[in-house]
Amino acid sequence: MDNKERKPINKKLYIALISCITAAIVVIVAVSLAVGLRGVDEPVGPSNTVVDIPDDTDKPDESDDPDDTDDPDDTDDPDEPTVTVPEYSLPLSDCVLGAACSLEELVWSDTLQWYATHNGADFTAEAGTAVASVHDGEVESVGYTTRDGYTVTVAQTDGYTAVYKSLSADIPVEEGQTVAMGDTIGYVSDSMTSEQNAGAHLHLEILDGSGNYVDPMTLLDDATEK
Numbered sequence: 001m002d003n004k005e006r007k008p009i010n011k012k013l014y015i016a017l018i019s020c021i022t023a024a025i026v027v028i029v030a031v032s033l034a035v036g037l038r039g040v041d042e043p044v045g046p047s048n049t050v051v052d053i054p055d056d057t058d059k060p061d062e063s064d065d066p067d068d069t070d071d072p073d074d075t076d077d078p079d080e081p082t083v084t085v086p087e088y089s090l091p092l093s094d095c096v097l098g099a100a101c102s103l104e105e106l107v108w109s110d111t112l113q114w115y116a117t118h119n120g121a122d123f124t125a126e127a128g129t130a131v132a133s134v135h136d137g138e139v140e141s142v143g144y145t146t147r148d149g150y151t152v153t154v155a156q157t158d159g160y161t162a163v164y165k166s167l168s169a170d171i172p173v174e175e176g177q178t179v180a181m182g183d184t185i186g187y188v189s190d191s192m193t194s195e196q197n198a199g200a201h202l203h204l205e206i207l208d209g210s211g212n213y214v215d216p217m218t219l220l221d222d223a224t225e226k
Contacts, residue, residue: 088134088223089181091123091164091204092188098122098201101215111197120165120205121216127200129188131164132181134204134220139177139185144169148203149191154179160214165203166192 099107099122106115137156144150150167167186179185190200206214 087181088219089132090220090223091132091134091202092125092129093132094129095123095125095202098124098198099195101213101217103213103215109195111193111195119213120163120203121220122195122198123188123202123204124199125188125201127187127189128168129200130184131167131186131188131202133179133183133185134162134181134216134223135160136180137162137178139173139175139179142171142173142175144191147192147194149189149193150186152185154185159209160219161207162216163205163207165205166190166195166201 099118101121102118104117107118108114109116109118133154135154135156135158137154140153140155140161142150142152148165150165150169150171152164152167152171152173154162154164156162164186166189168189168191171186173179173183173185188200188202190196190198192201192203195201195203204216206216206219208214
C-alpha cells in the first residue's frame with residue numbers, strides 16, 4: 001500500500017480520535033456539574049449530625065451565684081446570727097402573783113408598816129405546795145433567818161442566782177447539790193416574818209452576775225410550767 005492509499009485512513013482516525021476526546025470532555029464537564037450541584041443542595045456528611053454548641057461563657061454559672069436563695073432554711077449562712085434564748089419554768093404549778101418586784105420605787109409593807117423596796121416577786125399558794133427550780137444550777141446554800149424564813153439559794157448555769165424565800169423547814173435539797181429546771185427544792189410556807197401578813201407564799205429573788213437584783217418576771221415572762 002502506498003502513501004496515497006494511507007491518507008484517507010489516517011484522516012478517518014483523526015476524526016474518530018477527536019470525536020472520542022470531545023465525548024470525554026463532555027462527560028467530564030457533565031460529571032463536574034453534577035458534583036457541584038450536589039455539593040450546593042446537600043450537606044456533606046450524615047444528615048443527623050449533632051452540632052455541639054459551646055456554653056455561653058458570658059453567662060455566669062448558676063451554682064456560683066452568690067444570691068442563690070433556693071433554700072430559705074439554709075442554716076449554713078455564716079451571716080445569720082444564732083440566738084440562744086434561756087429556758088425557764090414557773091416555780092409553782094398553781095399560784096397567784098402577789099406583790100410585784102419594785103427595785104426603785106418604795107412600796108407599802110403591810111407587815112412592816114412602812115415604805116420599802118420589794119426586791120423579789122411573790123407567788124401566793126397553799127402551804128405545802130412544791131416549789132420548783134426555775135433553771136438548772138447548783139444549790140449554793142440552804143439557811144434560815146427570822147426575816148427571810150427558810151431559804152434556798154441556787155447558782156444557775158446561765159450566770160444568774162435565784163433565792164427562794166419563805167419556804168417550810170422540810171427542805172429536800174442540800175448545799176452543793178445539782179438541780180435541774182423543774183426539780184423540787186422546797187415547799188411554800190409563811191416562815192418569812194418580814195412578809196408574814198401576805199400569808200403562805202414564795203418570795204423569789206433573782207440576782208445577776210454582778211450581784212444586782214433583777215425583776216424575776218423579766219425572765220419568767222415567757223416561762224411555762226415544767
